Amino acid sequence: MPATLTANDPKLAAIEEKVHAGERLTFDEGVFLDEQVDVLELGRLANVVRERKHGNVAFYNTNVHLNPTNVCVYRCTFCAFRSDLKAEKAYTVSDDQIRERVLEAKGAGATEIHVVGGLHHQKPFDWYVNVVRVIKETYPEIHVKAWTPVEIHWFSFIAKQPIRWVLERMIEAGLGSMPGGGAEIFDEEVRSQICEHKADTDVWFDVHRTAHELGLRTNATMLYGHVEEAKHRIDHLCRLRELQDETQGFQTFIPLAFHPENTGLDHLPKPTGHMDLRMVALSRLMLDSFDHVKAYWIMLGEPIAQIALGFGADDIDGTVVHELIYHDAGAKTPEGLTVAQLHRLIEEAGREPVERDTLYRRVVREEGDQAKWRVEV
Numbered sequence: 001m002p003a004t005l006t007a008n009d010p011k012l013a014a015i016e017e018k019v020h021a022g023e024r025l026t027f028d029e030g031v032f033l034d035e036q037v038d039v040l041e042l043g044r045l046a047n048v049v050r051e052r053k054h055g056n057v058a059f060y061n062t063n064v065h066l067n068p069t070n071v072c073v074y075r076c077t078f079c080a081f082r083s084d085l086k087a088e089k090a091y092t093v094s095d096d097q098i099r100e101r102v103l104e105a106k107g108a109g110a111t112e113i114h115v116v117g118g119l120h121h122q123k124p125f126d127w128y129v130n131v132v133r134v135i136k137e138t139y140p141e142i143h144v145k146a147w148t149p150v151e152i153h154w155f156s157f158i159a160k161q162p163i164r165w166v167l168e169r170m171i172e173a174g175l176g177s178m179p180g181g182g183a184e185i186f187d188e189e190v191r192s193q194i195c196e197h198k199a200d201t202d203v204w205f206d207v208h209r210t211a212h213e214l215g216l217r218t219n220a221t222m223l224y225g226h227v228e229e230a231k232h233r234i235d236h237l238c239r240l241r242e243l244q245d246e247t248q249g250f251q252t253f254i255p256l257a258f259h260p261e262n263t264g265l266d267h268l269p270k271p272t273g274h275m276d277l278r279m280v281a282l283s284r285l286m287l288d289s290f291d292h293v294k295a296y297w298i299m300l301g302e303p304i305a306q307i308a309l310g311f312g313a314d315d316i317d318g319t320v321v322h323e324l325i326y327h328d329a330g331a332k333t334p335e336g337l338t339v340a341q342l343h344r345l346i347e348e349a350g351r352e353p354v355e356r357d358t359l360y361r362r363v364v365r366e367e368g369d370q371a372k373w374r375v376e377v
């Protein structure tokens with residue numbers, strides 16, 4: 001049944017009052033919003049929270065992606081990126097290829113490199129530490145946002161050492177923060193259908209809790225639009241805000257729309273723009289203690305990402321360049337956007353573009369030279 005309730009509904013009016021008062025919404029209220037309330041109502045309410053936190057500002061960053069290998073021991077049914085060890089599409093980057101990517105990032109004035117990949121059958125733990133080390137040796141100023149809990153858990157397994165030890169070695173090599181991947185859907189039943197063998201929900205939280213204890217800021221995601229239902233999505237958001245209450249270590253939440261092409265779930269339709277906007281708004285409403293909600297333009301497409309800036313999102317991600325995970329799964333967006341294109345998207349949406357670094361400090365650039373930058377402290 002389409003969700004069509006509007007402001008005349010008394011239950012919705014009570015939720016609206018809570019939103020204006022800055023009060024936390026319950027699990028039941030979240031499921032009600034997800035199942036029954038009209039998209040424009042959700043957007044209007046989420047925009048109240050978004051503007052209370054960030055006014056008219058919309059953040060972006062200058063970043064690049066590096067996926068060190070697509071070889072992966074796991075077989076998540078939603079993943080088009082992974083490769084078998086001996087398959088033709090299998091690749092593993094060399095140190096020289098890493099340096100090349102990082103020098104490209106330096107030339108473009110990137111402040112961040114986003115690193116995630118597969119779990120290679122044969123590479124030892126030191127190989128992954130070396131990825132971070134080579135990046136930092138080549139361009140010490142760049143912030144390395146790397147590895148999901150799925151990878152950290154795998155490193156712990158192959159190194160036969162605890163999670164904390166793994167994270168400490170990565171921090172010594174130059175790790176600056178962690179991206180939000182690997183979360184998928186926390187509900188154990190759904191998780192067993194889409195990524196049965198990889199790090200489970202408890203591990204995902206354990207890695208983030210440990211990272212926060214070690215002073216790392218991290219992000220969180222949710223993969224929606226496959227076999228999950230409203231109650232699973234809201235449960236996912238409620239579990240995230242519980243850890244946030246405990247640690248305050250999360251920075252940004254990124255709802256991720258499932259892309260079915262070339263995956264084991266390619267019989268499912270891709271979520272529509274309507275659902276994408278609903279998920280951005282619901283995330284903003286439920287995650288009261290998260291500072292930022294990101295509309296990842298690579299995944300949403302530029303038009304929906306632009307509209308999402310009025311539906312709860314305050315961040316549009318960055319220049320990206322060389323994206324593989326979504327493009328292997330059929331994304332039609334470009335692999336990267338220039339800073340000028342990001343500005344245009346944000347300004348046309350009526351927002352003020354602000355370049356941030358990974359930790360949301362403002363970035364100041366020397367006029368006429370994109371490669372020279374510093375952060376405002």
Ligand code: V47
Pocket residue numbers: 078079080081116148178179180181182183184219220221222223254256257258259260263296317325326329
């Ligand atoms: O964990 C994989 C998802 C994630 C597909 O922290 C898919 O700033 C849709 O986490 N369809 C990795 N989603 C990407 C990620 C991310 C992206 C941008 C910014 C940040 C951040 C984090 O991508 C995986 C998985 O949930 N994914 N395959 C697919 N076919």
Ligand code: SF4
Pocket residue numbers: 072073074075076079080081082117118119150195198
């Ligand atoms: Fe491997 Fe990650 Fe793809 Fe799962 S989502 S198959 S862990 S690369």
